Amino acid sequence: MAQTLTADPHAPTAHGHAAHPTDGSYNYLNYDKTFMSWAKTVDHKRIGLMYMVTLALVFLVAGLFAIALRTELIATNWTNYAAGEQDAAGTIMNANTYNWVFTMHGAMMTFLFLVPSVPAILGNFVLPLHLGAKDVAFPRLNLASYYFYIAGAVLVIASLFVGQLDTGWTFYMPYSARTNGSVTFLTMAIFIAGFSSIFTGLNFIVTIHKMRAPGLTWNRLPLFVWAMYAVSLVQVLATPVLGITMLLLFTERIFGVGIFDPALGGDPILFQHMFWFYSHPAVYIMILPAFGIISELMGTFSRQRLYGYRAVALSSVAIALLGFLVWGHHMFVSGQSAISSIIFSLITYLIGIPSGIKVFNWVTTMYKGSIWLQTPMIYALMFIFLFTIGGLTGVMVGVLAVDVALHDTYYVVAHFHYVMMGGTVIALIGGMYYWFPKMFGKMYSERWAKIFSLFVFVGFNTTFFTQFLLGAKGMPRRYWDYIPMYEHLHQISTIGSYILAVGLFGVLGTWIWGLMKGRKAPQNPWGAATLEWTHATSPPDPHNFTATPVVTRGPYDYYLADEVFLTRNAPSSGDGAAGDGSDGDVPQGDGSGDGAAATVVARPIVRDFKPH
Amino acid sequence: MGETSLWHPPSASTIAPDVDAIFNFVNYVSYVFFLGVLAAMVYFVVKYRRRSATDRPAPVVESKWLEISWIIVPTILVLVVFTWGFKVFVRMNVAPPDAYEIRVRGYQWNWQFTYPEGFTTSKNFTVPVNRPVRLLMDSQDVLHSFYIPAFRIKQDVLPNRYSAVWFEATQVGTYDLFCTEYCGTTHSGMIGKITVVDQDTYNAFVEAGGDVGGGTPEQKGQRLYQQQGCAGCHSLDGSRLVGPSFKGLFGSTQASSTGSHEVDENYIRESILSPGASIANGYPPAMPNNYSTLTADQLDGLIAFIKAQK
Numbered sequence: 001m002a003q004t005l006t007a008d009p010h011a012p013t014a015h016g017h018a019a020h021p022t023d024g025s026y027n028y029l030n031y032d033k034t035f036m037s038w039a040k041t042v043d044h045k046r047i048g049l050m051y052m053v054t055l056a057l058v059f060l061v062a063g064l065f066a067i068a069l070r071t072e073l074i075a076t077n078w079t080n081y082a083a084g085e086q087d088a089a090g091t092i093m094n095a096n097t098y099n100w101v102f103t104m105h106g107a108m109m110t111f112l113f114l115v116p117s118v119p120a121i122l123g124n125f126v127l128p129l130h131l132g133a134k135d136v137a138f139p140r141l142n143l144a145s146y147y148f149y150i151a152g153a154v155l156v157i158a159s160l161f162v163g164q165l166d167t168g169w170t171f172y173m174p175y176s177a178r179t180n181g182s183v184t185f186l187t188m189a190i191f192i193a194g195f196s197s198i199f200t201g202l203n204f205i206v207t208i209h210k211m212r213a214p215g216l217t218w219n220r221l222p223l224f225v226w227a228m229y230a231v232s233l234v235q236v237l238a239t240p241v242l243g244i245t246m247l248l249l250f251t252e253r254i255f256g257v258g259i260f261d262p263a264l265g266g267d268p269i270l271f272q273h274m275f276w277f278y279s280h281p282a283v284y285i286m287i288l289p290a291f292g293i294i295s296e297l298m299g300t301f302s303r304q305r306l307y308g309y310r311a312v313a314l315s316s317v318a319i320a321l322l323g324f325l326v327w328g329h330h331m332f333v334s335g336q337s338a339i340s341s342i343i344f345s346l347i348t349y350l351i352g353i354p355s356g357i358k359v360f361n362w363v364t365t366m367y368k369g370s371i372w373l374q375t376p377m378i379y380a381l382m383f384i385f386l387f388t389i390g391g392l393t394g395v396m397v398g399v400l401a402v403d404v405a406l407h408d409t410y411y412v413v414a415h416f417h418y419v420m421m422g423g424t425v426i427a428l429i430g431g432m433y434y435w436f437p438k439m440f441g442k443m444y445s446e447r448w449a450k451i452f453s454l455f456v457f458v459g460f461n462t463t464f465f466t467q468f469l470l471g472a473k474g475m476p477r478r479y480w481d482y483i484p485m486y487e488h489l490h491q492i493s494t495i496g497s498y499i500l501a502v503g504l505f506g507v508l509g510t511w512i513w514g515l516m517k518g519r520k521a522p523q524n525p526w527g528a529a530t531l532e533w534t535h536a537t538s539p540p541d542p543h544n545f546t547a548t549p550v551v552t553r554g555p556y557d558y559y560l561a562d563e564v565f566l567t568r569n570a571p572s573s574g575d576g577a578a579g580d581g582s583d584g585d586v587p588q589g590d591g592s593g594d595g596a597a598a599t600v601v602a603r604p605i606v607r608d609f610k611p612h
Numbered sequence: 613m614g615e616t617s618l619w620h621p622p623s624a625s626t627i628a629p630d631v632d633a634i635f636n637f638v639n640y641v642s643y644v645f646f647l648g649v650l651a652a653m654v655y656f657v658v659k660y661r662r663r664s665a666t667d668r669p670a671p672v673v674e675s676k677w678l679e680i681s682w683i684i685v686p687t688i689l690v691l692v693v694f695t696w697g698f699k700v701f702v703r704m705n706v707a708p709p710d711a712y713e714i715r716v717r718g719y720q721w722n723w724q725f726t727y728p729e730g731f732t733t734s735k736n737f738t739v740p741v742n743r744p745v746r747l748l749m750d751s752q753d754v755l756h757s758f759y760i761p762a763f764r765i766k767q768d769v770l771p772n773r774y775s776a777v778w779f780e781a782t783q784v785g786t787y788d789l790f791c792t793e794y795c796g797t798t799h800s801g802m803i804g805k806i807t808v809v810d811q812d813t814y815n816a817f818v819e820a821g822g823d824v825g826g827g828t829p830e831q832k833g834q835r836l837y838q839q840q841g842c843a844g845c846h847s848l849d850g851s852r853l854v855g856p857s858f859k860g861l862f863g864s865t866q867a868s869s870t871g872s873h874e875v876d877e878n879y880i881r882e883s884i885l886s887p888g889a890s891i892a893n894g895y896p897p898a899m900p901n902n903y904s905t906l907t908a909d910q911l912d913g914l915i916a917f918i919k920a921q922k
């Protein structure tokens with residue numbers, strides 16, 4: 001980043017891009033359209049998009065598996081429970097197939113989708129832009145991380161041909177030492193995909209330390225960057241433990257070395273300790289980035305400083321570190337000592353509190369704001385709604401005596417879906433809508449996006465709220481079949497999952513429509529105040545900024561952010577709620593903001609824009 | 613049986629009301645927090661909705677008082693809940709010294725109960741009401757977990773290691789027993805019933821070696837077919853489960869790892885008592901080998917029952 005520090009948008013940069021148009025028509029998407037230019041790209045934005053497409057496919061497959069599971073559960077297979085008559089063929093699949101499908105669903109969703117999701121897609125795309133940097137610190141390592149991920153994914157696909165993996169994504173021993181050979185493939189896949197996480201984490205940590213634009217102090221970092229920082233720490237520290245666990249499992253299966261299998265003198269509880277030592281922090285790998293997105297959305301669409309910025313920023317890091325000390329709450333009934341259970345329960349509570357504080361901060365951010373209910377904000381509010389339920393039920397399962405009853409029932413299934421799907425996935429969708437104009441230079445259809453968000457909301461709650469009731473009444477998880485008393489709730493849940501599926505396909509539809517037919521996006525459609533909106537075109541230049549931005553204020557300091565408001569034609573037609581914006585006139589700043597002396601602006605923009 | 617409510621299964625042990633009390637407390641506090649958050653969100657969205665694209669609200673000054681209160685209040689609540697949960701948890705973990713002790717063994721995919729009087733039952737078991745019962749458990753193969761929702765107890769069952777759980781049933785009735793640690797194909801079929809009876813009925817049950825009900829050998833066999841979990845692996849209608857169907861089995865000729873055999877009484881007897889000795893062709897050696905405790909009477913019953921499946 002040894003660039004000339006310049007505030008003049010038209011000054012040639014050290015890289016001499018002045019020859020290209022700087023209005024966004026020459027950008028990272030179109031500067032070279034060959035296949036190889038994508039396959040070998042080291043541009044963080046392109047890598048982000050490649051992850052996006054790949055992860056969308058993974059989500060699609062794992063999601064279809066989920067629909068298959070729910071369909072199987074739509075009716076009980078007991079033709080006569082009292083007489084012990086059961087239909088072994090199942091509603092649509094037999095028990096072995098179900099076990100395989102739920103394992104693939106869980107393993108793909110966690111290891112191949114959720115763990116990489118936000119950092120790999122939005123982190124890659126947005127982080128350097130947020131920092132005012134040209135790229136991440138190690139662009140080649142970034143590309144390598146993508147290919148490691150692909151190698152892991154290919155191994156997962158290969159496992160499909162070896163046998164039906166049926167261990168659950170948790171691979172508990174000694175079952176997974178004894179079942180069929182696909183376990184070996186999956187453990188290797190996870191081992192390899194782990195490198196991808198570690199590379200991304202390292203890269204982000206160094207990037208955040210070293211590549212911030214002039215004036216971008218730690219206190220001025222967007223909260224998304226803070227979240228990426230925290231999550232990267234966890235990735236770098238925790239993933240190696242998962243790698244080692246998988247390697248030990250592999251060694252045990254291939255060479256018969258007794259580590260976890262009691263038949264060989266090993267200890268199955270040790271496996272659980274090692275597994276959760278990674279996998280609990282991993283739930284923070286999955287949720288912290290979502291916190292980051294929500295902070296951006298709440299700030300931007302409330303046009304307020306994020307309430308308690310410091311508390312939110314530091315609590316991310318605190319959560320990340322404390323998260324290493326609570327793995328035992330997954331093992332209250334495993335046979336670990338009662339003392340350990342008690343200590344783990346206590347620490348679990350202490351770490352739950354910062355998450356609660358974040359919710360209060362987000363809500364309070366709206367106080368005396370100017371709240372604009374566009375689709376990203378709707379998803380942010382949906383996130384708060386769902387995550388609050390997920391968090392409160394987390395308090396419930398953290399109570400020792402209550403967890404004894406609820407552990408490994410559908411209550412837990414519902415809880416983690418509220419956090420993972422209602423939390424991370426909803427935040428990711430909101431983030432995608434938010435950065436969509438920046439990524440592709442196109443707008444999606446606001447109306448359809450809102451309609452489908454309703455399907456997602458209703459479908460999600462119908463699917464998963466019923467599962468709280470099921471679980472509290474004792475329905476165990478990972479069951480291909482259930483006793484007749486649970487049938488009604490299961491039916492409702494399955495119907496909900498179809499509504500949810502319609503919603504999610506609809507979301508995908510709005511993006512595809514936006515890509516093909518969407519109106520051209522202005523540089524800053526949301527009137528946001530972070531660098532990717534104030535200083536980069538939509539889509540950005542291959543090198544992000546045509547000049548290195550200089551930062552003089554915090555990320556949500558609208559009252560200082562003149563560049564957001566200085567536009568050629570804003571005040572007259574700028575009625576946010578009803579504004580037409582339909583003239584397709586996308587004003588590009590041409591230096592008219594140079595007068596905003598206090599905030600040095602490279603590319604002042606744009607009025608508030610109603611995208612459709 | 614306690615009546616079922618929206619959130620609770622029947623409540624039939626001494627510990628269940630305590631667990632439910634915590635559950636309800638946390639649930640109600642959660643409603644309050646959730647509705648509070650929801651109400652604030654809706655109110656702000658309406659009150660502070662954007663009026664103009666050039667709205668430029670003044671920054672809100674953060675209130676120390678507010679921030680401290682929303683740290684302190686949840687912390688106190690959470691510590692209350694923790695302590696309460698901890699106390700009940702300790703009670704759950706310490707069995708009274710005079711508890712009646714039953715040995716439980718989990719295996720793929722059934723439960724076997726050995727009573728102190730020396731007899732065994734599988735899948736279903738019976739206990740006296742109002743008397744502490746301690747289950748000393750282990751597994752023959754992989755992890756399982758022993759869960760009786762009506763008693764609010766659960767404990768993982770491990771190979772090569774004992775674990776224990778205790779309860780005192782308070783209501784006569786029949787309750788579900790589930791395996792809650794995933795254990796392979798028929799995990800969802802590793803379920804049974806626990807019957808809670810008064811002490812007199814229990815004494816009669818012990819007298820009869822765990823098999824009350826009498827009847828012809830075939831009827832007895834029919835009961836054992838259910839109780840001992842044969843039903844999970846052997847169908848009666850010719851369909852293939854884990855093992856061969858019993859339909860038409862008797863008198864047929866069976867190819868196995870030790871050659872071809874006519875299926876007669878002795879073949880069945882041997883198949884049940886030492887399943888590993890000869891494995892039917894085309895099937896995995898999955899038949900559990902813990903039926904050797906069946907009495908001669910019980911074997912007669914099973915054989916009669918299998919014979920009757922034409």
Ligand code: HEM
Pocket residue numbers: 063066067069070102103105106107109110113114168169170413417420421425463476477478479497500501
């Ligand atoms: C389309 C919506 C979804 C539906 C209908 C669905 C349904 C299910 C079902 C039926 C199970 C099996 C429960 C059991 O038998 O124990 C399950 C497990 C699971 N799901 Fe989902 N799911 C959905 C989305 C997701 C998402 C988005 C994620 C993660 C981001 C996810 C993560 C998991 C995990 C980690 C498990 C646990 C697997 C295990 O038991 O090992 N699910 N889901």
Ligand SMILES: [Cu+2]
Pocket residue numbers: 279280283326327329330
């Ligand atoms: Cu955890």
Ligand SMILES: [Cu+2]
Pocket residue numbers: 755756757791792793794795796798799800802
């Ligand atoms: Cu099981």
